[in-house]
Amino acid sequence: MQHENITIIEPRSNFASIGLAEIVRHRELIYFLALRDIQIRYKQTLLGVAWVLFQPLVASLLVAFVFGSFVRFDGVTVPYPVYILSGMVMWLFVFTAVTMTSNVFVGNTNLVTKVYFPRLIFPVATTLACLTDLLISLPIMLILMAYFGVAFFWQMLLTPIAIAMLFLLASVVGIVFSALNVRFRDVKFAMPFFLQIWMLASPIFYPVSFVPEKWRLLWAVNPLVGTLDLWRATLFGNSPDWQVIAVSSGSLLVLTIISIAIFRYMEDDFADIL
């Protein structure tokens, strides 16, 4: 018999590698786990897809109604409800993905303690499953834009770049929380608080230009700032604030490295703690 793959099992590895090759080898498992999440979610909720569509729409219209009547932001070039919805669909994805992902190991104890596969696959698959919500709500976004007479630009073809950044961001934040949640039980109580602050500190209801220029680059350390700016620039054909996007991208890269390092350090103990 030919043995090509030799596995060496040793005490804790140095967490220098992400084990990317192994994750790529398990790409079908990512697909099946994401598919499972999607199937279960749409089976369990009676309203299914409708719920995914109406949640951001209703929330956006409410916010637009409340704020739009007495606040006027300078950087907003499109009708306010459209602007809010564009931020809301993105934020709801981050919110749902991080919330779901943080629970992924605690909620799947039987898988973690009974079978091996690269642990990183789990949070990635869950985030991927949540991405379907975002994709489903995009047509609504376009319909609303058409309704309000927003012009369509060629830059829209570049929106997938912003969505990819958002996906990476949600994954890495989810990855950290999923690991911390295994080890520390109070993390789940801190998380809603963290998410709320994060939402208010991100340009979801207001434009990037709302923050004074001298603070703007420091603020852009929050990767969601640059991601949303890029998203709206490509969606509405505005000129983006390249400096903000550059700072956010750099910060996202650093966050990715730190998150994966933390995860790799903690993952060996998952099966023993759970």
Added chain:
Amino acid sequence: MKTIKVEGLSKRYRIGKTRANSVRDTLAGFLRREISLEDRDLWVLNDISFDVADGETLGIIGHNGAGKSTLLKILSRITRPTKGKATIRGRVGSLLEVGTGFHSELTGRENIFLSGAILGMKRAEISSKFDEIVAFSEIEEFLDTPVKHYSSGMYMRLAFSVAAHLEPEILIVDEVLAVGDTSFQKKCLGKMQDISKGGRTVLFVSHNLHSVSRLCKKALWIEKGAIKNIGPTSEVVSDYLSKGLNFVPERSWDRPDEAPGGEHARLRSVRCLDDDGKIASTFDIRRPVMIELEYDVIKEGKQFSTTAHLYDPEGFCLFAANDVGPTWQHRQRPIGSYRSVVTIPGNLLAEGTFFVTVMGFGPITHETFFEAKDVVSFSVYDPIQGDSARGDFGGPMIGLVRPMLQWKTDYFE
């Protein structure tokens, strides 16, 4: 050719009350510098070394808590060793439970793909074996029904047939055969035999010495985390049967964090008592044997019953005795201490050694609140005074039970 080479493998668990499981406690402990004062190290595996040759089937036996499962978990890469090294050549598939990755909301068809992928199969592989898997499981009609509507037998059959069609070069199996009805167990065992005859390397942990003897040429006996014996199965099994069985009529746990149980209930002690209420390890065949369980309910709101299962030394289950008394059948248990006793009448068991497994379980929910396998053991002897089922017969008698049954003999000239 060594497929598996294990060198000095050791695993330590930290147990203790001060294990902080929240950020707050960790920070507080750090500031007060009182981390791990009370922690104790428990070496679940201690310096284990052995080799498994290509195509060999190795049975792993030993008492509960001996370290068998930990060994399998390390070799399956679920947890890491603390020390030592294992080198494995080839693709590993491990079956540590039946139905790994099954989700109750999904249909049989969806679960075949999901579970297959989780166990390490490629999508193309699952598609090509799909019909075979369905045929083996005998659930064709229900393929598109969510598995939550399956009977437990159907669920097991489907789960096992997915697993059985996994074709790794090395298969690691933990007691999955201990579930299901007898005919299903036979089918599983047959499939396992095919797998090992097919030239694949198999590691097989079981309580059931019958199946180990049938499946494995070589066996490994682990006791308290160390290798006690390794060699041809017949030798290891007989060594285990002669030395490995010591009667433990009483087990108790002083530290609740080490006791079997979960968030709702913890076992405190299990004892074998004679009809005078004294702890005993040998019983007169004519006298009753009482199994006493003491446990605490630490979180209210659950309804559960206790059960005792009796096994012979080879792992064959004689019976399961559930508490079906009316007091706790339909009532949620309040917090507090409990004592439950089951009486095995005299003149029921045959002479021999018996192992007791106790559990607290939800009769409706099927939840397990605590479980202690082979927790106590006792032996039964017959003083042969003429009033047992033996009568005056002094020779060897077969059978695991020996009830006094009524005979009637009519005489016709």
